[in-house]
Amino acid sequence: MIELERLTKIYPGSTIPAVDSVSLHVNKGEICILIGSSGCGKTTLMRMINRLEPITSGTIKINGKDLTPMDVIELRRSIGYAIQQIGLFPHMTVFENITVVPKLLGWDKKRMSERVDELLTMINMDPAIYRERYPRELSGGQAQRIGVARAMAANPPVMLMDEPFGAIDPINREVLQDEFLKIQEKLKKTIVFVTHDIHEAVKMGDRIALLDAGNLIQYATPEELLTQPKNQFVKDFVGADRALKRLDLLKVSDAMMKNPVRCSTEDASEKILERMIEKDLHYLLVTAPGSRLVGYVNVDMLRGHKGVVGDVARPMSVTVRPSQNLKDALSKMLTYDIGIVVAVDDDGILQGVLNSKTLVSVVGETYDEHGGHWGKITTGGRIL
Amino acid sequence: MKREQTTSRTGRFWMMVAMLLTFMAGIYSERLGFLQFTMDNPEEIWILFVEHVQLVLISSAISISIGVPMGILLTRGFMRKYRDWILNILGICQTVPSLAVIAIAMTYLGIGKKTAIFALVVYGLLPIIRNSVAGLAGINPVILDAGRGMGMRPAQLLFRVELPNAMYIILTGIRTSTVINVGTAAMSFLVGGGGLGDLIFSGIAMVDAGYMLAGAVPTAALAIFMNWFIGKMEGWIVSDGLVYDR
């Protein structure tokens, strides 16, 4: 846990504080995002934590221990730092760059070698190709990834990451973010993470600290920030489309209707047709025993058919997984021009149904300034 | 691959030029009596040559072991204020002709090898200090920041980051200094320091071209060799990650 209490930084020769009495707590094992426009003091705040910038006033505690009397060298070796400008050592190979801190800590050759391969694989760079390269032989995005690997090398419990994915293309960035979150799930590091990208903030952050001119404007969970912006500045910052950004945050399982009406492959077609007409349903999902999704039937397919539903059912062309976020689901629905999409898990078991009306109501939800009424969505919305 | 090919092609070209020049120089020097003299006195020339090499190596070694630490010292934070000031003074000192330096050294230290070496050390110092300062001060501050952020102590930062990155420029300074030194060392004969200057100055005094060339040619060859050798060393010492025109 990192505790900042009324932390202030005034650079020599300046009268305006670069960081102005900021207090915030980062819980152990959480990612705290620092976000704000250029020059608002994110880097400065971060660099006070590993004492690269002397503190003008205030205190920093890590796990309850005040940093002021601590040995800076020890402190810095226990904090992974990925600096904004990457800063790889040009005279060292990728291997040597990554093992700087392990070497300072006296690891043996074998352990370092294994660690490097592990990290390179993690950041999607083939060790056989990149281990012995020099930074000048890397692209900007690759160099940045090595910078992240270098910060993680000695497995520090606390990490400071200053725009670690800033130079990486959107596709790779997405992959790295996912990979990073997966690792974070396991390792539970305490991370301070700077970004300019509100999408990244919402996706990666357990909490987001929005700064402006050295002041902490709002410190809240991503949901809170999007649904309950504290003032106009926050609203403007998260953007008018903050409702849409919320789609990043929510999973299909949060908004889908569970236990949708379905019939079994063994049911007689005539009986099902009768029921569909009676209830005015145009489509119906078909499952095999054990709730495994087989497909769907419509009224036209059943009309005049003698036999079981399983014989005429057509497979679904598009499905989603409950763990996907709503943005992905919506984009699938738009791509295939469908108003409804079925959620199945990795084993093909039917989990629920998501329709566009529910999605719209999720978006609408965010406009009522109070937020948090998720119950309404999962029960509302008619299916089929 | 491509670069190596070009190197070897230009290498072959220069080899041919060198052979041609040697051949012409041979004919010419024969006429001047250089070859005759050299063949008659191989031992004397060899002794003076070894003496010359000793003068150069000893004085350069001392210059390096004073100059590089001075450069390091001048680039530490607490010296920043005085750095330009000190470099300017050293620059002015460098304009004093080498002969005058030797003369001044002699008035205090008398005659002998020590005087010669002292003067050579002083004279060879500036290029080394200046390049050390330039190399160390020119390092991208971002990588120093990265090193500090990772918990390097000042000495670790110096040896693992600063010096390796400044090495190319420092070695260039050492090369310049050493090559100048080879020439200046010829003057140590004037204060009784020995070396190939013995032949050169005596040859001039006696208007004996053969005598003089027997000193001048090895001196020139030594300078060319040192330049080549230290250049080669740059290739071995400086990391491949730092690409300069090689």
Ligand SMILES: Nc1ncnc2c1ncn2[C@@H]1O[C@H](COP(=O)(O)OP(=O)(O)OP(=O)(O)O)[C@@H](O)[C@H]1O
């Ligand atoms: N070493 C320094 N000396 C004086 N002022 C500085 C120094 N470093 C930063 N500042 C000032 O402090 C303020 C905050 O800078 P900081 O680097 O923390 O911003 P930032 O939020 O990280 O910006 P960016 O998103 O562009 O990286 C800026 O106004 C900057 O000009």
Ligand SMILES: [Mg+2]
């Ligand atoms: Mg910054």
